[in-house]
Amino acid sequence: MQSIAEPALAVVVGASGGIGRALVVGLRQDPCFAAVHALSRRPAGLALPGVEEGRLDLADEDSIEAAAALIANREPVRLVLVATGMLHRHGLQPEKTFKQARAEHLAESFAVNAIGPLLVAKHFLPLLPRKGKSIFAVLSARVGSIGDNQLGGWYGYRASKAALNMLVRCLAIEMARTHPDAVCVGLHPGTVDTDLSQPFQAGVPPSRLFRPEESAGRLLTVLDQLDHTDTGGCFAWDGSRIPP
Numbered sequence: 001m002q003s004i005a006e007p008a009l010a011v012v013v014g015a016s017g018g019i020g021r022a023l024v025v026g027l028r029q030d031p032c033f034a035a036v037h038a039l040s041r042r043p044a045g046l047a048l049p050g051v052e053e054g055r056l057d058l059a060d061e062d063s064i065e066a067a068a069a070l071i072a073n074r075e076p077v078r079l080v081l082v083a084t085g086m087l088h089r090h091g092l093q094p095e096k097t098f099k100q101a102r103a104e105h106l107a108e109s110f111a112v113n114a115i116g117p118l119l120v121a122k123h124f125l126p127l128l129p130r131k132g133k134s135i136f137a138v139l140s141a142r143v144g145s146i147g148d149n150q151l152g153g154w155y156g157y158r159a160s161k162a163a164l165n166m167l168v169r170c171l172a173i174e175m176a177r178t179h180p181d182a183v184c185v186g187l188h189p190g191t192v193d194t195d196l197s198q199p200f201q202a203g204v205p206p207s208r209l210f211r212p213e214e215s216a217g218r219l220l221t222v223l224d225q226l227d228h229t230d231t232g233g234c235f236a237w238d239g240s241r242i243p244p
């Protein structure tokens, strides 16, 4: 990343996921970053030089606080990327209609997709230097855009990503008061071939189904190009702005 002062640390939360893993691999090849901290609930098992792995469960705030404490007082953290997320789990599929709404699935979607990333911000934003560009980015989704919603359905996923986008906007406003160069954004990675999208890939043309490393590379390029004037927004893999 040409826009980041070195030497710096990068942190990826959700390093065991399809896109998270590819982001770690991409960042570790970037000379701007002295080391990459790869945090995940399930061991990511990356075993790569320059990558330090650690445990973080979004449902356990103590684990988030402990992971941040281990990184504090080292090189400045210039990039925190939250690559966690949930669309389906334990046989719970995204709702096609309001008639399928289930409280526990909705609550879990909000816990993983919105509340968890906010708790990561709570413990990691204080590590960002006040001067110079630093980035807090979370993987959101185009379907979290209210303005872009023409299809409906996926109630829990859409609503929790819309909530995430609002949280990012709030974080950006608050951070701008003390960190004028900081960039705090949501990202849409495109449709990416991972466990999350696997059950829904049938109608996706091959040219629109990205490999994780392809998406990760594009997202890192987008982050490199953003500056403080973009903070608070949500951006797609091609750099285009997604409406709120």
Ligand SMILES: NC(=O)c1ccc[n+]([C@@H]2O[C@H](COP(=O)([O-])OP(=O)(O)OC[C@H]3O[C@@H](n4cnc5c(N)ncnc54)[C@H](OP(=O)(O)O)[C@@H]3O)[C@@H](O)[C@H]2O)c1
Residues within 6 Å of the ligand: 014, 015, 016, 017, 018, 019, 020, 040, 041, 042, 056, 057, 058, 059, 083, 084, 085, 086, 112, 116, 139, 140, 141, 142, 188, 189, 190, 191, 192, 193, 194, 195, 196, 197
């Ligand atoms: N793939 C796509 O087409 C697509 C499209 C639009 C947006 N996105 C977004 O991109 C992000 C990454 O998705 P992906 O495709 O890489 O999915 P993925 O392969 O299923 O990875 C999801 C990641 O989230 C982690 N996670 C879930 N719950 C967690 C918790 N409580 N604590 C800590 N980590 C937790 C998983 O950890 P475990 O390994 O421990 O389960 C895993 O690392 C998500 O936010 C998703 O909404 C993806």
